[in-house]
Amino acid sequence: MANEEMSAAGAAGLVELREVVDARGSLIVAEVRSQLPFAAERIFIISGVPEGEPRGIHAHRECQQFLICVNGSAKAMFDDGDRRRVVTLNRASQGLYMPAMTWGTQYDYSPDAVLVVLASHPYDAGDYIHDYDEFLALKEG
Numbered sequence: 001m002a003n004e005e006m007s008a009a010g011a012a013g014l015v016e017l018r019e020v021v022d023a024r025g026s027l028i029v030a031e032v033r034s035q036l037p038f039a040a041e042r043i044f045i046i047s048g049v050p051e052g053e054p055r056g057i058h059a060h061r062e063c064q065q066f067l068i069c070v071n072g073s074a075k076a077m078f079d080d081g082d083r084r085r086v087v088t089l090n091r092a093s094q095g096l097y098m099p100a101m102t103w104g105t106q107y108d109y110s111p112d113a114v115l116v117v118l119a120s121h122p123y124d125a126g127d128y129i130h131d132y133d134e135f136l137a138l139k140e141g
Contacts, residue, residue: 012078012102019093040118049109059103059129064120068095072113079103081139
């Protein structure tokens with residue numbers, strides 16, 4: 001998915017980040033507005049996930065998220081209520097944009113996986129939807 005499509009449509013999908021590689025190594029850049037559709041209010045890191053354990057398994061009413069696997073790999077399922085897709089996050093130069101009201105689950109983490117999540121809002125327990133049927137009802141609402 002092209003960056004313009006993602007931000008114009010507000011749809012969930014993969015975003016290629018700018019990567020500059022030279023003799024000194026790799027520098028990956030994600031710029032707010034041109035690549036990230038929101039300024040992050042919260043950042044959290046997921047690592048050390050036991051084999052077979054999923055993470056996520058919820059949607060947010062208002063919070064948007066951007067997931068980047070900076071080491072190792074993890075699969076990410078995202079669902080807008082009409083369409084479900086699964087992608088493998090396995091390089092730091094590609095992230096997954098998940099707008100509000102997108103159901104998401106991350107699973108099949110490699111032992112060395114490090115997933116960085118940028119969130120548009122501070123933590124708010126009331127923003128979470130943990131029941132898939134409730135999520136679908138709110139989408140139809």
